[in-house]
Amino acid sequence: MIRLQNVCFNYDRDRTLTDISFHINKGEFAAIIGANGAGKSTLCRLLNGLLKPSSGSVEINGLDTGHTKSSVLARQIGFLFQNPDRQICRNTVAEEILFGLELLYKDREFIAERLEKVLSMFGFSAEDNPFNLSRGERQRLALASLIAVEPEILILDEPTTGLDYKECIEIMEIVREMNKKGTTVIMVCHDMEVVLDYAERVLVLSGGKLIADGETRSVFCMNDVLEQASLIPPQMASLAGRLGSGFEDVFTVEEMTELILEKSNEKRRVEV
Amino acid sequence: MRSFFDYIPGNSFLHRLNPLSRIFLSFMISIACFSSKSHLFLLLMILLNLVLAALAGILNRGMELLKNLSKFSVFIFVLQVLFVRRGEVLLEMPFNIIITEDGISTAIIIVLRLIGATMPLALMLSITQMNDLSNILVVKLKIPYKYAFAFTTALRFIPIFASEMSAIIEAQVSRGVQLDTKNIFKKTRLILPLCLPLLITSMKKIEGSAISAEIRGFYLRTGESCYRKYFINWNDVGVLLFAVILFISAVFSNNIKL
Numbered sequence: 001m002i003r004l005q006n007v008c009f010n011y012d013r014d015r016t017l018t019d020i021s022f023h024i025n026k027g028e029f030a031a032i033i034g035a036n037g038a039g040k041s042t043l044c045r046l047l048n049g050l051l052k053p054s055s056g057s058v059e060i061n062g063l064d065t066g067h068t069k070s071s072v073l074a075r076q077i078g079f080l081f082q083n084p085d086r087q088i089c090r091n092t093v094a095e096e097i098l099f100g101l102e103l104l105y106k107d108r109e110f111i112a113e114r115l116e117k118v119l120s121m122f123g124f125s126a127e128d129n130p131f132n133l134s135r136g137e138r139q140r141l142a143l144a145s146l147i148a149v150e151p152e153i154l155i156l157d158e159p160t161t162g163l164d165y166k167e168c169i170e171i172m173e174i175v176r177e178m179n180k181k182g183t184t185v186i187m188v189c190h191d192m193e194v195v196l197d198y199a200e201r202v203l204v205l206s207g208g209k210l211i212a213d214g215e216t217r218s219v220f221c222m223n224d225v226l227e228q229a230s231l232i233p234p235q236m237a238s239l240a241g242r243l244g245s246g247f248e249d250v251f252t253v254e255e256m257t258e259l260i261l262e263k264s265n266e267k268r269r270v271e272v
Numbered sequence: 273m274r275s276f277f278d279y280i281p282g283n284s285f286l287h288r289l290n291p292l293s294r295i296f297l298s299f300m301i302s303i304a305c306f307s308s309k310s311h312l313f314l315l316l317m318i319l320l321n322l323v324l325a326a327l328a329g330i331l332n333r334g335m336e337l338l339k340n341l342s343k344f345s346v347f348i349f350v351l352q353v354l355f356v357r358r359g360e361v362l363l364e365m366p367f368n369i370i371i372t373e374d375g376i377s378t379a380i381i382i383v384l385r386l387i388g389a390t391m392p393l394a395l396m397l398s399i400t401q402m403n404d405l406s407n408i409l410v411v412k413l414k415i416p417y418k419y420a421f422a423f424t425t426a427l428r429f430i431p432i433f434a435s436e437m438s439a440i441i442e443a444q445v446s447r448g449v450q451l452d453t454k455n456i457f458k459k460t461r462l463i464l465p466l467c468l469p470l471l472i473t474s475m476k477k478i479e480g481s482a483i484s485a486e487i488r489g490f491y492l493r494t495g496e497s498c499y500r501k502y503f504i505n506w507n508d509v510g511v512l513l514f515a516v517i518l519f520i521s522a523v524f525s526n527n528i529k530l
Contacts, residue, residue: 050442074448085476086436086443089469103448131472145447 001026001184002047002153007056009042016042017208020056024201026152029176029185031199031216033192035230038205040188044157047186048077060153075104078146082158084138087145093133094119094126097145104149118148122174136167143171147178154178156187160194172198192234196220196251204229217251277397277431284399285507286328291400291408293508298392300515304522305388311377313525314384320518321391328399337394338387345383352379402428407498417493425481433474440469 002024009017017039024030032040045051046058049065049072058065061076081087090096097118101111119126122144130141139159146154156175160168168191176198179185189195195202195216202219204212206229212219219225220233223241232238240250246263250256281287286294305317318338325334352375359374397405402424409420444466445451451462 045442048446050446069450069452070445071448071450071452074446077446079443079446081439081443081446083439083473085469085473086440087447087469089440089444089465091468100447149448 001061002186003057003059004046005057005059007046007053007058009039009046009051010054011042015208017046020210022203022210022213024184024186026184027179027182028201029179029199030187030201030203031195032186032188032203032205033190033195033229033231034205038229039208040205041157043205044079044155044186044188047153047155048079049073050079074100074151075149076151077153077155078149078151080139080143080146080154080156080159082161084135084142087142088130088138091129092126093124093128093130093141096130096141097124097148100145100149114148114150118144121147134167136163136170139163139167139171140174143174147174151183153184153186156185156189158188158190160189160191168194192220192232196234196237204231206230217249220251221248277394277427279401280328280330280333280398282329282399284328286324287399288507289511290502290504290508291404292412292502293504293511294396294400295405295408297511297515298396300519301392302389304518305385307519308522308525309381310525310528311380311384312528313522314381314388317388318384318391321388321395324392325395328395330395330398333398334391334395337391341387341390345386348386349379349383352382397427404500404502407500408502411498411502417497418490421485421490429474429477432477433470436473436477437466437470440466440473 004023005021007017007020008015020043032043034040042051046053046065047060049058049060049068049070052066060068060073063073063076065073088096090099094115097115098111101114105111105114115126122140124141124144130138133141139162143159154175159171159175163171172194175185175187187195187199189199199216202212202214202216203210204219204225211228212222212225220237223233226233233241234251236253236256237251240247240256247256247259250259301317301320305314308314308317322331322334322338325331353371354369354375356375356378357370357372359372359377361370361372362376363371365371405427406417406420406424409415409423410417441451441463444462449462451459453459453462
């Protein structure tokens with residue numbers, strides 16, 4: 001579905017990405033993590049053709065992004081930016097959702113059906129002014145207008161930045177729901193708890209190079225990789241790492257609680 | 273990515289000059305360009321701009337500026353050639369379109385003037401920090417601080433808005449808006465609705481800056497509040513004299529027939 005082969009990218013004279021190769025299958029939920037300036041957002045822009053690789057190739061469903069316009073790739077890729085205000089350009093919620101639909105589809109019945117479905121799915125009022133909504137609601141509206149066109153691939157560039165916990169969970173649950181229905185999701189995120197909770201696969205970037213690519217939990221066990229990328233693992237994973245043997249596979253509060261209870265019951269049984 | 277108004281640090285002769293001398297020199301070059309009708313003089317002014325850019329270590333920016341102004345100049349040149357109808361007719365075309373000798377001569381002068389007068393201002397801004405510019409406007413030219421601040425803030429916001437607009441365009445292209453088309457008319461029609469998000473984000477940024485300035489005591493500032501001192505030395509005197517000579521040469525260049 002998504003294939004990058006030896007991709008390099010330079011901004012002016014500075015090399016931003018060096019020799020990046022990976023393959024993402026349909027229906028995967030992958031997170032790209034790394035410190036600021038590692039090249040995460042650049043990589044996302046290469047995926048939807050906003051940037052063209054200096055060398056190597058980026059293929060989306062067999063289409064080479066180097067030779068395909070971004071507006072054409074928009075039929076397959078939905079891109080959620082960190083700042084929703086750059087995306088919203090209409091005076092009502094309904095017009096905003098219709099904007100993308102009308103660009104990509106001609107069937108009026110289909111458009112009306114999709115609009116109704118998305119409005120009820122997100123609980124928006126059609127006539128609300130988008131610029132009167134809260135930051136989290138505007139981010140949800142930006143996501144709603146992407147989801148309305150049913151993209152096969154969803155790229156999220158720091159979707160939870162500036163959102164409170166409730167708004168963050170709302171956004172991520174919608175994305176998870178889309179992923180369950182078969183949408184491929186690629187997410188750039190600085191919140192390692194969110195990455196652990198939602199992503200199945202993690203790609204770690206450091207200094208423009210891909211230094212790790214694997215299943216989320218196994219990547220969070222690679223302390224040297226995380227250190228190289230200036231990342232801190234989720235708190236529970238750090239605690240488990242410090243507790244040492246017997247706690248290796250613990251990543252969440254639930255797992256930790258379960259293990260502690262299990263160990264204390266075992267100790268009690270031995271004492272009895 | 274750097275814009276034409278971003279400050280480029282350096283320690284060149286021009287960087288070390290008093291900001292007032294730099295402003296004066298750039299304005300005199302612009303005025304000289306508008307005062308002269310000589311093709312040769314205007315060409316020399318463009319060359320002088322490039323020499324000044326090289327002296328300041330910003331020749332690349334100077335060349336880039338020249339390239340961009342040249343593109344815009346093609347449009348101005350065509351308009352002038354088509355609309356000036358006096359003088360000897362060189363070419364007659366359908367729909368009563370004529371190209372005259374005067375038309376071509378005037379078009380060349382206007383294009384050279386445009387390039388010669390715009391370059392020094394942009395180059396001056398490239399080697400002058402905005403704080404120095406507003407300080408010098410307040411301290412030396414006695415302009416009230418709020419107006420000087422508004423002027424320099426407006427200049428500072430140009431690249432910010434340009435980068436915001438390109439981010440908005442990226443966001444819209446990602447949604448399927450065909451802004452990546454090569455058809456200039458279609459592109460213009462598609463860009464117009466994007467003024468709304470640009471306006472909203474710009475207003476938010478401006479409001480944020482205004483509040484930030486106010487809560488730090490903006491209205492308490494007077495002409496004496498400037499921490500930096502700006503002295504005029506012999507180099508500045510030399511540059512000021514050179515600027516005056518340029519202007520006088522521009523006036524006299526009109527008498528030279530080539």
